[in-house]
Amino acid sequence: MKRFYKLFSSVIVLVLTIGAGLSALVPVTNAAQVPAKLSDYQNHPHRDAIDYVVKNKLMWLFPDGSFQPDKPITQADLVAGLVNVKGLTSGEPVQELPENHWAKVYYERAKRDGILDGVEINPNKVMNREEASRLMVNAWKSLFRLHRHDYQYYIIPAVDSGWVQAKNGAFLNGVSTSRYDSLETLTRGEQALTLRFLHKEFLGIQEAELIATQFHKSLRSSDGTFRGTLPSFKGFDTRLAVQFKNRDVKTIDSGNFSLNASQIDFAEFTVKFKGESKSLVRYRYQNLPTLNRVSTR
Incomplete structure (x- = not known):
């Protein structure tokens, strides 16, 4: 019996050891499954x-x-994050x-959405800022028509849009820059900044579309008159800019x-976050008296 007990105990220890080793390789997506541990980021900026x-x-x-905020991100980390942001x-x-x-389902969803367009799949690759920015632009191009632009470096729209913090450094060709460093890696803490920004913007776009739909439903065009009601929502600015044929603007x-x-x-018609200049939605009514609209965002 004593020999059996020792053998059984050894097996249990071995199973627990292997299990712990495997779990360290797989991200935990549900924070409720683990105890809160702020020690590695409670003082992080x-x-x-x-x-x-x-x-x-x-x-x-x-x-x-732990969160490991200073650990460089991999391609799989960012792909998963962007898929989560867009739901x-x-x-x-x-x-x-x-x-x-572990990331296969994220890559499948990212591929369908276009996030992986022109990107070599390598989930374990530690990306530089330029490579990470390309994934971000791919994720956002369908929302803001970013595909209309022929970017030499993707880091430029990423920094200018606020997704990635400006940083001194160099472009991929070695030319120095005071804002658009392409060569350094992004950390998990920096990715958190990116995903928070994009998630808030994505939710804003969804709500702005509802506002635009409410405005559109209020419009009437009859007897030579174009009329409607601009909705008012907390946290958003709505605006209708009308250009007349004599070039006056109201x-x-x-x-x-x-x-x-x-x-x-x-x-x-535009909807923006209050106090910001970037339009979340923008629709043009070009052929009055018809009420057809075209997105120009």
Whole structure:
């Protein structure tokens, strides 16, 4: 019996040891499964962003409850984060990854969405800022028509859009820059900043689309009159800019309006976060008296 007990105990220890080793390789996406451990980021400058991404399940804690904010991110880390930000649920096959790879489902969804366009799949690759920026631009191009631009370096729109912090350094060709360093890596703490920014913007776009739909439903065009109501929502600025055929411009910020449709060249409706200049949605009404609209965001 004593010999059996010792053998049984050894087996248990071995199983627990192997299990612990395997779990260290797989991200924990549900923070509730692990005890809170703030010791490795409670004094970190990006703590608020880290709290946000963990709370919203955009990134994960590791099995020991740590976040490891200064650890460089891999391609798989960012792909998974961008998929989580956009809430993607459908995918298409990605043959480069084995069936049991933890990030396979994220890559499948990213591929269907276009996030992987022009990107060599290498989940363990530690990316520089330029490579990470390309994934971000791919993820956002369908939302902001970024595909219309032929970028020499993807880091430029990433920094200018606020997704990546400006940093002194050099472009990939070695030319020095005071804002668009392409060569350094991004850390998990920096990725938290990126994903928090993109997630808030993505949620803003969704809400702005609802506002734009409400505005569109209020519009009437009859008897030569173009009229409607600009909605008002906390945290957002709504605006209708009307350019007349004589080149005069009228801006309407709220309330009801009624205009002579025959005098209007076009009208453009925008929704922005209050105090910001970037449009979350922008629709143009070009062919009055018809009420057809085209997104110009």
